[in-house]
Amino acid sequence: MISANNVTLQYGKRVLFDEVNITFKGDNCYGVIGANGAGKSTFLKILAGEIHPNLGDVSIEPGKRMAVLKQNHYEYDEVTVLNTVLMGHEKLWNIMQEKDAIYAKADFSEADGIRASELEGEFAEMDGWNAEPDAAALLSGMRIHEDDHYKLMKDMDGNQKVRILLAQALFGEPDILILDEPTNDLDIHTISWLEDFLLDFKNTVIVVSHDRHFLDTVCTHIVDIDFSKIQLYTGNYTFWYESSQLALKQKMAQNKKAEDKRKELQAFIDRFSANASKSRQATSRKKMLEKINVEDIQPSSRRYPAIIFNKEREVGDVILSVRNLSYSSNGETYFSGLNFDINKDDKVTFLCDNSLAINALFEILAGNLEPDSGTVEFGQTVTKSYLPSENAAFFTADLDLVDWLRQY
Ligand SMILES: Nc1ncnc2c1ncn2[C@@H]1O[C@H](COP(=O)(O)OP(=O)(O)OP(=O)(O)O)[C@@H](O)[C@H]1O
Numbered sequence: 001m002i003s004a005n006n007v008t009l010q011y012g013k014r015v016l017f018d019e020v021n022i023t024f025k026g027d028n029c030y031g032v033i034g035a036n037g038a039g040k041s042t043f044l045k046i047l048a049g050e051i052h053p054n055l056g057d058v059s060i061e062p063g064k065r066m067a068v069l070k071q072n073h074y075e076y077d078e079v080t081v082l083n084t085v086l087m088g089h090e091k092l093w094n095i096m097q098e099k100d101a102i103y104a105k106a107d108f109s110e111a112d113g114i115r116a117s118e119l120e121g122e123f124a125e126m127d128g129w130n131a132e133p134d135a136a137a138l139l140s141g142m143r144i145h146e147d148d149h150y151k152l153m154k155d156m157d158g159n160q161k162v163r164i165l166l167a168q169a170l171f172g173e174p175d176i177l178i179l180d181e182p183t184n185d186l187d188i189h190t191i192s193w194l195e196d197f198l199l200d201f202k203n204t205v206i207v208v209s210h211d212r213h214f215l216d217t218v219c220t221h222i223v224d225i226d227f228s229k230i231q232l233y234t235g236n237y238t239f240w241y242e243s244s245q246l247a248l249k250q251k252m253a254q255n256k257k258a259e260d261k262r263k264e265l266q267a268f269i270d271r272f273s274a275n276a277s278k279s280r281q282a283t284s285r286k287k288m289l290e291k292i293n294v295e296d297i298q299p300s301s302r303r304y305p306a307i308i309f310n311k312e313r314e315v316g317d318v319i320l321s322v323r324n325l326s327y328s329s330n331g332e333t334y335f336s337g338l339n340f341d342i343n344k345d346d347k348v349t350f351l352c353d354n355s356l357a358i359n360a361l362f363e364i365l366a367g368n369l370e371p372d373s374g375t376v377e378f379g380q381t382v383t384k385s386y387l388p389s390e391n392a393a394f395f396t397a398d399l400d401l402v403d404w405l406r407q408y
Pocket residue numbers: 011016034035036037038039040041042043
C-alpha cells in the first residue's frame with residue numbers, strides 16, 4: 001500500500017497539486033491519465049521519493065519494496081545487461097556485492113566469516129539463488145538474446161535499453177511497481193508481453209500511459225489528474241470514459257428524474273460488465289464493477305481536442321495500388337514481389353521486425369526512394385502527407401517553434 005497524504009506542489013505560480021489524498025493498494029493496476037503537462041510524471045516522481053512536495057507526504061506500508069522504471073537510458077552504460085536487471089532489487093544487489101567482496105579478500109578473518117554467513121542467510125531468504133535465472137528469464141521474455149546478457153549497456157541500442165530497463169523494474173516481484181509511459185518505444189511483441197506480465201502480476205501497479213488499448217487491457221482503476229486534483233475511478237479506461245460521458249449528459253438533462261438517471265447508469269454498468277471478455281483480468285474487473293455504486297460515477301470536466309481532416313474533395317475508391325514491388329540494400333532483400341491494394345476507408349497497420357525494411361517501404365511510398373522494381377500508384381484524387389520516422393533533417397535551422405511551423 002502506498003498513499004499520498006495532503007500532497008501539495010507548486011512550481012512558481014502554477015499549483016500542480018493541491019492537497020491530494022489518494023491510496024494505491026492490493027493487486028490493483030492504476031492507470032494514470034491527464035493532459036500533457038498535467039503533472040503525471042511529476043506525481044509518479046513524488047510517489048517514488050524523487051521529488052519532495054511543498055506540503056504533505058507519501059507513506060509506504062513498512063517492509064514493502066517499490067520499483068520504478070528508470071528513464072535515463074545512459075545510467076547503466078558501464079554495467080552488464082544482466083547486472084542492470086539484478087540492480088533493480090537494490091537490497092539483494094547490495095548483499096551480493098558485499099558477499100563477493102568478502103570472498104575476494106586474501107585475509108579472510110573470523111569476523112568476515114560471521115558476516116558472510118549472515119549475508120548468505122539473507123541471500124537465501126530473498127531467493128537469491130534464483131536471482132540470475134529469473135533475471136535471464138525476464139530478459140528472454142523481452143527478447144534480449146542470451147548472447148547479449150553479459151554485454152555492457154552502452155553496447156545495446158535504444159530499443160534494447162528500454163526493454164532491459166523494463167526488465168530491471170519488473171525484477172524480483174516488487175510490491176509496488178511504478179511505470180511512466182512504459183510502452184513508448186516498445187515494439188508490438190513486447191507490449192503484448194508486458195500486458196500479459198501485468199495481468200499476472202500479483203502486486204500494486206501504477207502506470208502512466210496515453211495508450212488507450214494498453215490501459216483497457218491492464219487497468220482495474222483510472223486515476224485522472226486534472227485542475228491540480230486527482231480523482232480515482234473504478235474500471236478501465238473505456239468504462240471511465242463512457243460512464244463519465246453518460247453522467248455528463250445526464251447532468252445537462254436537468255429535468256430528467258433522479259430515479260431514471262440511476263436506472264440508466266445501472267444499466268450501463270451491467271451492460272459493460274457483461275460485455276467484458278472471459279479473461280482473468282476481465283473477471284476481477286467484472287467483480288469490481290458489480291460492487292460499484294451509481295453514485296460513484298462522476299461527470300468528467302475533461303475536454304477532448306481532436307485533429308479533424310477536412311477533405312478538399314471526396315476521394316475515389318482506390319487509394320493505393322502496389323504491384324510487384326522489390327527493394328534490397330547492401331545485398332539484403334527487404335521485400336520482393338510485394339502486391340497490395342488500399343481502398344477508401346481502410347486503416348492499415350504494417351508490421352515488420354526489420355525497421356529498415358518498413359522504413360524503405362514508406363520512403364518508396366512517399367516517393368523519396370526508387371524501388372528496384374515494381375510500381376506504386378496512388379488514386380487520382382488522393383492528396384497525401386508523410387511523417388517519416390527519421391526527422392532530424394527537418395530541424396537543422398535554428399528557429400523557434402512558431403517560425404519553424406511558418407515554413408510549411
Ligand atoms: N522542475 C520543474 N520546475 C518547474 N516546472 C516544472 C518542473 N518539472 C515539471 N514542471 C512543469 O510541471 C508540469 C507537469 O509536468 P509533467 O512532466 O509532470 O507532466 P506530464 O503530465 O507527465 O506530461 P506528459 O503527458 O507530457 O508526459 C509541466 O507544465 C512542466 O513544465
